[in-house]
Amino acid sequence: MARHIVARTTEIPPGGNKVVDIAGRDIVVFHVNGEFFALLNRCPHEGAPLEKAACVARLTSPEPGVYERSRVGEMLRCPWHGWEFDMRNGQSWFDPKRVKIRSYPVAVERGEELQKGPYVAETFAVHVEDSYVIVEV
Numbered sequence: 595m596a597r598h599i600v601a602r603t604t605e606i607p608p609g610g611n612k613v614v615d616i617a618g619r620d621i622v623v624f625h626v627n628g629e630f631f632a633l634l635n636r637c638p639h640e641g642a643p644l645e646k647a648a649c650v651a652r653l654t655s656p657e658p659g660v661y662e663r664s665r666v667g668e669m670l671r672c673p674w675h676g677w678e679f680d681m682r683n684g685q686s687w688f689d690p691k692r693v694k695i696r697s698y699p700v701a702v703e704r705g706e707e708l709q710k711g712p713y714v715a716e717t718f719a720v721h722v723e724d725s726y727v728i729v730e731v
């Protein structure tokens with residue numbers, strides 16, 4: 595799996611996202627609670643763009659009339675029909691065994707760590723023969 599540098603961390607504000615094209619795939623990168631998540635930008639139901647999804651909390655109810663919110667911002671609610679997905683792994687909330695969004699590993703690295711080196715330009719031998727300059731390739 596090839597690595598692709600898609601954005602500076604400051605380009606995607608907390609709660610925001612950025613859509614990138616990687617090898618012909620439309621991928622949306624979310625920034626939530628200091629973490630970044632990458633998912634295919636297509637709902638598995640009917641193909642809604644997930645960049646428009648609401649980032650909501652996980653809501654559970656241990657008993658009637660009692661609601662608990664957790665993982666605020668980590669659940670995606672599709673903009674077209676409201677299906678919900680876990681941003682960490684793309685699994686759907688209502689049918690996690692069968693319905694899933696493709697998710698991709700994300701890493702945040704400092705610029706110096708991405709630098710490969712030393713950089714060496716390709717060189718070619720040059721000779722001067724009489725009044726002609728000859729380059730060997």
Ligand code: FES
Binds near residue numbers: 638640672673674
């Ligand atoms: S297209 Fe996403 S729930 Fe229908």
